[in-house]
Amino acid sequence: MPKRIVVGISGASGVIYGIRLLEVLRDHPEVETHLVISAEGAHTIKIETGRNPREIAALATRHYEIDNLAAAISSGSFRTDGMVIIPCSMKTLAGIATGYTDNLLTRAADVTLKERRTLVLVPRESPLHTIHLENLLKLAQMNAIILMPDPPFYIQPKTLDDIIDYVVGKTLDYFHIEHDLFRRWQGG
Numbered sequence: 001m002p003k004r005i006v007v008g009i010s011g012a013s014g015v016i017y018g019i020r021l022l023e024v025l026r027d028h029p030e031v032e033t034h035l036v037i038s039a040e041g042a043h044t045i046k047i048e049t050g051r052n053p054r055e056i057a058a059l060a061t062r063h064y065e066i067d068n069l070a071a072a073i074s075s076g077s078f079r080t081d082g083m084v085i086i087p088c089s090m091k092t093l094a095g096i097a098t099g100y101t102d103n104l105l106t107r108a109a110d111v112t113l114k115e116r117r118t119l120v121l122v123p124r125e126s127p128l129h130t131i132h133l134e135n136l137l138k139l140a141q142m143n144a145i146i147l148m149p150d151p152p153f154y155i156q157p158k159t160l161d162d163i164i165d166y167v168v169g170k171t172l173d174y175f176h177i178e179h180d181l182f183r184r185w186q187g188g
């Protein structure tokens, strides 16, 4: 069976991270990507990149509409290697943390948690208030990986692409997908 990764793009700033992840995974024929973009995710893609969300959807192996709760990824019986939400808005975070799964993005994340699969969340908001922090803590305690999209400056990023590739590369690490998107620390 190919590796299957569910990719969610929500309406937080930084949709470019999700787009870059899809572009990188397109060059990995051993990996299937199953994509769901929230309504605000699609809106943010237009605002932040000027690109058409349909064009982004075409990067994935399969794409599902946000209100299609009968999609394959809505069921735990559809086997996957896990899910990443990149970027993850505070609203989507809250839906997952409270089990309120009223769209395919939050439902697929809920399934990932209940099936004890890898869930990587790339949250984006600043500053954070108590509810955001409580939701992050709750999900970290359920073994979700909270991957903040902030770069380590010891890699000496020269461009925004360096920073984006670092976050995408770190995401791939959790799914055991080989890449050379950034230079790994070998000691000072």
Ligand SMILES: Cc1cc2nc3c(=O)[nH]c(=O)nc-3n(C[C@H](O)[C@H](O)[C@H](O)COP(=O)(O)O)c2cc1C
Pocket (backbone or CB within 6 Å): 009, 010, 011, 012, 013, 038, 039, 040, 041, 043, 044, 047, 048, 088, 089, 090, 091, 092, 093, 124, 125, 126
């Ligand atoms: C351009 C833009 C940037 C946004 N950035 C953020 C953000 O960084 N973090 C966040 O939590 N919400 C952000 N929002 C607000 C969310 O889009 C909003 O809360 C929305 O309801 C999230 O819905 P979703 O989680 O279903 O995508 C942004 C909205 C827009 C239009």
